[in-house]
Amino acid sequence: GAVVSQHPSWVICKSGTSVKIECRSLDFQATTMFWYRQFPKQSLMLMATSNEGSKATYEQGVEKDKFLINHASLTLSTLTVTSAHPEDSSFYICSARPFSAKTFHEQYFGPGTRLTVT
Amino acid sequence: QKEVEQNSGPLSVPEGAIASLNCTYSDRGSQSFFWYRQYSGKSPELIMSIYSNGDKEDGRFTAQLNKASQYVSLLIRDSQPSDSATYLCAVNIVGTGGFKTIFGAGTRLFVKA
Numbered sequence: 001g002a003v004v005s006q007h008p009s010w011v012i013c014k015s016g017t018s019v020k021i022e023c024r025s026l027d028f029q030a031t032t033m034f035w036y037r038q039f040p041k042q043s044l045m046l047m048a049t050s051n052e053g054s055k056a057t058y059e060q061g062v063e064k065d066k067f068l069i070n071h072a073s074l075t076l077s078t079l080t081v082t083s084a085h086p087e088d089s090s091f092y093i094c095s096a097r098p099f100s101a102k103t104f105h106e107q108y109f110g111p112g113t114r115l116t117v118t
Numbered sequence: 119q120k121e122v123e124q125n126s127g128p129l130s131v132p133e134g135a136i137a138s139l140n141c142t143y144s145d146r147g148s149q150s151f152f153w154y155r156q157y158s159g160k161s162p163e164l165i166m167s168i169y170s171n172g173d174k175e176d177g178r179f180t181a182q183l184n185k186a187s188q189y190v191s192l193l194i195r196d197s198q199p200s201d202s203a204t205y206l207c208a209v210n211i212v213g214t215g216g217f218k219t220i221f222g223a224g225t226r227l228f229v230k231a
Contacts, residue, residue: 032216043206043223044162049216093161095219107219112161 003027004096006110013084013117020080021113023094029074030096034107035067038091050077074099084117091115121145122209122222130228137194139225141207144188150210150217151183153192155203156224162206166192197229 003026013019023033032051036044048069050056056069068080077096081088093112123142131137139153150169154162166181168174168190174181180193190209194201207222 034218043221046218046220049218051216091159109161109163112159114159 002098002108004094004108004110006092006094006113008113009111010114011116013115015085015117016083018080018082019084019115020078021092021094021115023077023079023096023110025075025096025098025108028096029099030077031074031099032097032107033071033077034095034097035069035077035079036093036095038093038112044093047079081115084115086117089115089117121211121220122207124205124207124222124225126223126225128226128228130230131197133197133199133229133231135197135229137197137201137227137229139192139194139205139207139227141190141192141222142188143190143207143209143220145209145211146185146188148209148211151181151190152208152210152219153179153181153190154206154208154221155201156206157203162221165205194227197227199229199231202227202229 005024007022035047038044046059047062048056048058050069050071052071052074058064071077091112095107095109097107121144153166155165156162168181168183178195182191204224204226206224208219210217
């Protein structure tokens with residue numbers, strides 16, 4: 001159990017276009033989902049916290065108008081990178097906290113999405 | 119000061135040896151600590167979680183926590199080549215929006231056959 005999927009697993013887009021990444025909890029309901037970004041040889045950086053039915057909470061330095069997050073249901077959160085530029089090329093990873101989590105800090109990571117902007 | 123600090127390595131150990139990975143954190147209020155393993159191009163995989171001072175053992179892995187020193191470590195006994203990966207130390211911080219996980223930069227471990 002506790003499987004999180006992401007789609008697509010990799011995507012190449014042209015500069016100036018928008019890209020949508022989906023994060024789904026497959027066998028549980030997730031009250032909270034987190035979006036991270038990881039540049040090569042660097043650690044995961046939290047971008048935003050997404051709660052179902054409410055606006056996402058963005059970390060300092062993350063542009064909310066550029067990285068649009070929608071958490072419309074208990075099993076789906078989407079991250080849209082708008083007007084993508086080469087510097088947005090990164091590995092984007094989501095994680096999900098189950099509604100029925102036994103521990104307060106339980107979360108499960110998706111496999112990640114590799115974004116390359118040309 | 120970074121919130122979670124790790125030696126980036128690489129740390130190289132021979133097969134069968136003990137690998138020791140260290141981490142310090144800055145938030146004294148942190149209560150939850152995690153070690154993740156990440157293979158190249160993959161997402162992190164949880165290895166250990168620890169919440170209380172002292173040692174916690176799970177198979178070949180032992181996590182050690184010292185809240186007074188703001189220090190957490192991971193020991194890997196009988197290291198195997200398949201343990202070669204980047205190990206991320208993570209700390210949960212509770213804010214107004216709930217908890218969030220802060221990751222260290224990771225330590226690259228190489229286990230030589």
